[in-house]
Amino acid sequence: MQETWRWFGPADRIALSEIRQTGARGVVNALHEISYGEVWTVEAIETRKALIEADTSLGLTWEVVESLPVHERIKLGDGDLEPLFETYRQSLRHLAACGIRTVCYNFMPLLDWTRTELAAPVPGGGTSLRFNLHEYAAFDVFMLERPGAEEEVSPEVLTRARAWFDASDSADHDRLLAAIMAGLPGAYARYDVLGLREILKRYDGVTRDDVRANFVRFLEAVVPTAEAAGMRLCVHPDDPPRSLFGLPRIVSNAEDIAFVLDAVPSPSNGLTLCSGSLGANPANDVPAIARRFADKIHFAHLRNVAKDADGSFEEADHLAGDTDMVALVRVLMAEERSRRSEGRADWQIPMRPDHGHELLSDIGRGTHPGYPVVGRMRGLAELRGVMATIEALEGSAA
Incomplete structure (x- = not known):
């Protein structure tokens, strides 16, 4: 190749x-x-x-x-x-x-591409990209507050998402948002939570x-x-x-x-x-x-x-x-x-x-x-x- x-x-x-x-x-x-x-x-x-x-x-x-x-x-x-x-x-x-x-x-x-962690630790030092389903659910359900989001994950994941959100602060929220937006290089629109909530409305009913x-x-x-x-x-x-x-x-x-x-x-x-x-x-x-x-x-x-x-x-x-x-x-x-x-x-x-x-x-x-x-x-x-x-x-x- x-x-x-x-x-x-x-x-x-x-x-x-x-x-x-x-x-x-x-x-x-x-x-x-x-x-x-x-x-x-x-x-x-x-x-x-x-x-x-x-x-x-x-x-x-x-x-x-x-x-x-x-x-x-x-x-x-x-x-x-x-x-x-x-x-x-x-x-x-x-x-x-x-x-x-x-x-x-x-x-x-x-x-x-979408991840929730950009610097997950790997053995011996260094980092990797990671997608944690409970962090994604925490963003979707509790930060984005998307209607119906809680129905798309299991009760176990939702419980972990609630626990993460309750223990998190604004810095954690900013880090999670930045990770979710990181897959967009160059001249691509990036959104804050309010902006993403608004732009998602364009897909209502699609x-x-x-x-x-x-x-x-x-x-x-x-x-x-x-x-x-x-x-x-x-x-x-x-x-x-x-x-x-x-x-x-x-x-x-x-x-x-x-x-x-x-x-x-x-x-x-x-x-x-x-x-x-x-x-x-x-x-x-x-x-x-x-x-x-x-x-x-x-x-x-x-x-x-x-x-x-x-x-x-x-x-x-x-x-x-x-x-x-x-x-x-x-x-x-x-x-x-x-x-x-x-x-x-x-x-x-x-x-x-x-x-x-x-x-x-x-x-x-x-x-x-x-x-x-x-x-x-x-x-x-x-x-x-x-x-x-x-x-x-x-x-x-x-």
Whole structure:
């Protein structure tokens, strides 16, 4: 697989030279400073691409866009959407003209990935990202005060949520809110409790079927343009794979993925296989999902989570969580061999090590939550070892 690394642009505390030191050569990037619904111009794309590739000794290239965001009105099906569809199509055309042809995106309403702790301690020091169901419930029921929220968790979780809230203070509330909002990079709206309560009203009465229909409408509008430009769109699964704050999430399991891919059949309508997002649902067999949709996987996020019985989970070491990472990598490499045997020039699947632990010199550095250098480099090294072993045992895809 092609080793890539997510970089948040010039504001990232991680330098491009450090990415090269990890061994990765492909960069996963986005123009986070551009707001929803605005065109990514050729000039803006070329400027970022030139920055990434300026030092030829590093050998870095911009390989994947993550993400080209979908405007909230599209998810809601709100009003005349053709101008927003055309903006998205134009951005796709501009990216293709600049030689960037893989675009990761998601269709999660309002929020991106969501955690309740950004610095859960790990043995020996360092921290990880964590989702505590009782803290989420405390926020939803007692801080957000969303009607009906208490009915969506078990009595046991609700009791723990009440105990947490009763023992908490304003600093705890601020920390929890900041954690929940942390998954939104760049020019994305962040909310306080009152603001989130207000914006959620836009989804009153919007059902799962409504969001699905709006997603299909989006795909019908943009996939033909992507296909004509030779681009690969790859939807990212919901993280976590469950509805949050009453918002329907519709890319959480194999059935959801099949619906999306079958809605608009095209080589350009594909999947970002995120092992951590899918792995947070105990019902998901991630290697089996990868096997089922292997020919539509255009990008892979490889990370692992360790789940608790109540639905909480924590980011684990890449090879130490609940997902059999060796089995998953084997599926992806087998798909690469199949593509190469067909003579495809794009047989490689770009892969990046996802959320890493904050370790050693990263502690206190202030990198984007979940995206330190050392923890991700450790994960990449472990994954590289798995790939090398599979190549040696089963034959090289190269």
